[in-house]
Amino acid sequence: MLDIELIRKKPEFVKERLSTRDKTLPDLIDEVLELDKRRRKILTELESLRAERNKKSKEIGLLKREGKDTSIIEKEVREIKERIDSLEEELREVQGKLRDLMLRVPNLPHESVPIGEDEEDNVEVRRWGEPRDFPFDPKPHWEIGEKLGVLDFERGARLSGSRFTVVRSWGAKLERALINFMLDLHTSKGYEEILPPHLVRPEILEGTGQLPKFEEDLYKCERDDLYLIPTAEVPLTNLFRGEILKEENLPIYMTAYTPCYRREAGSHGKDIRGIIRQHQFNKVELVKIVHPDTSYEELEKLTSDAEEVLKLLGLPYRVVELCTGDLGFSAAKTYDIEVWFPSQSRYREISSCSNCEDFQARRMNTRFKDSNGKNRFVHTLNGSGLAVGRTLAAILENYQREDGSVEVPEVLRDYMKADIIAPA
RNA sequence: GGAGAGGUGGCCGAGUGGCCGAAGGCGGCCGCUUGCUAAGCGGCAGAGGGUUAACAGCCCUCCGAGGGUUCGAAUCCCUCCCUCUCCGCCA
Incomplete structure (x- = not known):
């Protein structure tokens, strides 16, 4: 598997190296980049929601110990949870696709390898x-x-x-x-x-x-x-x-x-x-x-x-x-x-x-x-x-x-x- | 194949719904101290990821793996994998 960070930082380099193997491979990299972008966008949103949920759940624990009513805040968390659930599903899908794609991208030829077709x-x-x-x-x-x-x-x-x-x-x-x-x-x-x-x-x-x-x-x-x-x-x-x-x-x-x-x-x-x-x-x-x-x-x-x-x-x-x-x-x-x-x-x-x-x-x-x-x-x-x-x-x-x-x-x-x- | 027990940080091991990324011990690293085939004291220390100029900070995830229940799971449920004990079978 290639380093996703390398693909992000030097996409042109990765594509150039892969194209020496097969001219169609750079297209895969474009797909990878697209999926990676989506993945990170979902992840960022998902994580901030999770942070919010964690914070509120902790609050519920504290309030309960004091014997206070928690029904309003519990409802809030339930709503957050629904959004988390749907984002998680989206993430699973994108991540699965990305992983599958990454597993099908071959290694980069070393710079010393002669360029050729067969x-x-x-x-x-x-x-x-x-x-x-x-x-x-x-x-x-x-x-x-x-x-x-x-x-x-x-x-x-x-x-x-x-x-x-x-x-x-x-x-x-x-x-x-x-x-x-x-x-x-x-x-x-x-x-x-x-x-x-x-x-x-x-x-x-x-x-x-x-x-x-x-x-x-x-x-x-x-x-x-x-x-x-x-x-x-x-x-x-x-x-x-x-x-x-x-x-x-x-x-x-x-x-x-x-x-x-x-x-x-x-x-x-x-x-x-x-x-x-x-x-x-x-x-x-x-x-x-x-x-x-x-x-x-x-x-x-x-x-x-x-x-x-x-x-x-x-x-x-x-x-x-x-x-x-x-x-x-x-x-x-x-x-x-x-x-x-x-x-x-x-x-x-x-x-x-x-x-x-x-x-x-x-x-x-x-x-x-x-x-x-x-x-x-x-x-x-x-x-x-x-x-x-x-x-x-x-x-x-x-x-x-x-x-x-x-x-x-x-x-x-x-x-x-x-x-x-x-x-x- | 049948019956049972269990899988927690480098290792050992506690933890049965919130204050647990996780007590305690061993080992490791750093400092101090004593002064000597070592001890004592204090401190530091897991992995992956997001954000970012940043190996600063903040946040997320990870207690065999994957699902589920719940406002909240190492802790409850399901499936799988692995280890151990007993029985059976077997080169």
């Missing part, structure tokens, strides 16, 4: 590693996986429909090895390992920004009013919601492995083959809760912590900075890490690292007491470290050999207790 305008920041030269035609991961008996698409669909895959034998083992490897790496760098619930309340998703706008993308358990998490970012970031943290406890670093559940409502036809886009996939997530002064440094560190995974796995990648038009709803700035897929001869997203500044903190009401004793909103960051299914796919492709077997990356061999995955 992913075409993202800016490559750096590359690491050399894509391997294959003496044969590299196969896509789904072919390799099926041939090795590690990806079973047919039975996955039988159980749950399209975009569900069964991972078997050495594939399951590789997936587990990856999860352990990633968690071990991150915890060695000071991230606390967390095992959060996978089902959360609606207000939790509102806290991180998935609700109310992206309801369609979520799986919901209707009878219990709970949602399956689309990413561990959701429970981790919300962990301290409503709390006032101590400044000396910042920064907080957390990591978690969870499955992620996404309806992929808007992506019909995209990435139909393989395991790039699934309704359920594993991810190791990184979340930081930090002092506002340090959040951009922390973003750089977070991104390099995610990159470290790919370096150790020996997978070539590049880092791109998302342009304003491609930025996620809650993010002020985002780096995507894209890994090399030889069969497609291109880099594909495997991690997304964002600084949300105080956008989520405001929604969750997570604050800290600064050295002056003032309560301020924290900044929150999140990044994949990494998407495990895509990592597995990338390993299958980048480490494939002509005979259809796949070499196990060196750092995983102890976890796997194997050097090679060969057809059964």
